[in-house]
Amino acid sequence: MPRNRTRPRRAVVTGGAGFIGSHLVDALLARGDAVLAIDDLSTGRRENLRDALADGAALEQADVRDAGAMRRLLREWRPDVVFHLAAQADVSRSVADPDFDAQVNHGGTVNVLEAARAAGTRRFVFASTGGALYGDAEQLPTSESARVEPLAPYGANKLAAEREIERVGGAGMSTVSLRLANVYGPRQDSGGEGGVVAIFSRALIEGGTPKVFGDGSSTRDYVYVEDVVGAFVGAPESDASGAFNIGAGAETSVKRLLDAPGQVAGSRTVEPD
Numbered sequence: 001m002p003r004n005r006t007r008p009r010r011a012v013v014t015g016g017a018g019f020i021g022s023h024l025v026d027a028l029l030a031r032g033d034a035v036l037a038i039d040d041l042s043t044g045r046r047e048n049l050r051d052a053l054a055d056g057a058a059l060e061q062a063d064v065r066d067a068g069a070m071r072r073l074l075r076e077w078r079p080d081v082v083f084h085l086a087a088q089a090d091v092s093r094s095v096a097d098p099d100f101d102a103q104v105n106h107g108g109t110v111n112v113l114e115a116a117r118a119a120g121t122r123r124f125v126f127a128s129t130g131g132a133l134y135g136d137a138e139q140l141p142t143s144e145s146a147r148v149e150p151l152a153p154y155g156a157n158k159l160a161a162e163r164e165i166e167r168v169g170g171a172g173m174s175t176v177s178l179r180l181a182n183v184y185g186p187r188q189d190s191g192g193e194g195g196v197v198a199i200f201s202r203a204l205i206e207g208g209t210p211k212v213f214g215d216g217s218s219t220r221d222y223v224y225v226e227d228v229v230g231a232f233v234g235a236p237e238s239d240a241s242g243a244f245n246i247g248a249g250a251e252t253s254v255k256r257l258l259d260a261p262g263q264v265a266g267s268r269t270v271e272p273d
Contacts (some may be wrong), residue, residue, distance in 0.1 A: 008032040009236065012079040014064055014112055015086035016057075017044030019188045019195075020127070020180075020225055024083060025052045027229045036077045038062050038070075039086065048187050064108030070115040081236040082116040084109060085127040087158075094154035105157035110164055117173050123236045126165050129158050130179040130245055131220070141221065141249045144179070144242070162243055169241050176235055178228075181247030185225030219251035 011028050015021040016037025021044065028035045029052055037049060040063040049059055062069040064086045074082070087105055088094065094101035109126065116124050132155030133148045150156040162177045169175035188195045223246065231246045 008034065009080040010034045010036075010078060011081050011083065012036045012038060012074060012077055012116075013083045013085060014038045015044060015084075015127075017041060017046060017048050017059065018085065019048075019185075020183060020228060021083075021085045022048035022052065022187060023185070023225050023229045024085070024232050025049060025057055027233050029055050029057055031233065036060065036073070036079070038064075038073060040064075043089075043189070045187075064112055065103050067111040067115070070111045071118060074112075074115040074119040074121070078119055079116070079121050081123040081125065082112065082121050083125045083127070083232055084112050086112070087127065088154070091132060091152050091154045094152050094157070098153040101153045102157050105154065106160045106164075109161035113165060113168055113175075117168060121173055124165065124168075124173055124175040125232060125235045126161065126175065126177040127232075128162055128177040128179045128243060129155060130181050130247060133159055133179060140251060141247070142245065144245055166242070174239050174241060176238075176241055177243040178231055178235065179243055179245045180228060181221040181223045181245070183225050183228050184222055188225075218254055221247040221250065223248045 008031070009028075011033045013021050013025050013028070013035060016025050016035075017039035021037065021039070025035050025037050035052070035057045037052070037057060037059045039059065039061065041061055046059070049057060053059060060073055062073060064070060064084075086108060088101050094105075113124060130142070132152060133150055134142050134146050135149035135151045135155070137146055139146050148159055150159055165175045165177055184195065227248075228246055231244075
C-alpha cells in the first residue's frame with residue numbers, strides 16, 4: 001500500500017481494536033497521523049493495538065450507543081476525519097436480536113455522526129457492507145448501481161445508516177460509505193461466521209478437518225485487509241460522496257479457497273455437510 005504523503009491528520013477510528021480497525025490505526029500512524037481508537041472491547045482486542053499504543057496511538061473504551069461519550073470524546077479530540085468501523089457484525093445475531101443490531105448499527109452510527117459534526121470534523125468515512133445489502137444479486141461482479149435488497153436486519157440497519165450519512169453529507173462535513181466485501185487477513189477472528197479464511201486456516205493449523213457446507217461451489221468476493229485499509233486511508237483525500245464497493249471484483253469458490261491453506265498445510269481434506 002503506497003504511503004500517503006499529505007499532511008498529518010487527527011483521526012478517530014471507532015472499532016479501532018477490531019480486525020480491520022486495528023490495521024487502519026497502524027496505517028494511519030505510519031503516515032504520521034495522530035490517532036484515537038474508540039472500542040468497547042466486546043469483540044475488539046487491546047492486544048491488536050499493542051504496537052500502535054507503543055507508537056503513540058490512544059485508546060478509549062466506550063460504546064457507540066452512548067451518545068454522551070461519543071460527543072465528549074470527539075469534542076476533546078477534534079478530529080479532521082472520523083472512520084466509523086464499530087459495528088455489530090454477526091448476521092445471525094441480527095436476526096435473533098434485531099433491536100440490539102439496530103441500536104449499534106443504526107443508532108450508534110447516528111451518535112458518532114452527530115458527534116463528528118458537532119466537533120467540526122471535515123470528513124466522515126463509514127464502513128458499510130456489500131453482500132448483506134445486495135442480497136441475492138443477479139449482477140456479478142455487483143456494481144453500486146445494483147438494487148439493494150437486504151435479507152437480514154444487519155443489512156437493513158447498515159442501509160439505514162448509509163442514508164443518515166448521505167443526509168448529513170454536504171452540511172459542513174463530507175461523507176462517504178465504503179461497502180466492504182469479504183475481508184480476510186491477520187487478526188481475523190476464526191470464531192465468527194464471516195471469516196471463512198480464518199476458520200479454514202485455524203482448522204488446518206490445529207490438525208482438524210475444514211467443513212464445507214454444500215458442494216463447495218458457492219462463490220464470494222474475498223479481499224485482503226491491507227487493500228481495504230488502503231481504501232480507507234485514501235478516502236479522506238477525496239471529496240467523493242455516496243457509496244463505493246470495496247472488493248477484489250472476482251469470484252472465488254469455497255473449494256478453490258480451501259486449496260491455498262490446504263497446500264500450505266500439506267493436505268486438502270474436505271468434510272461435506
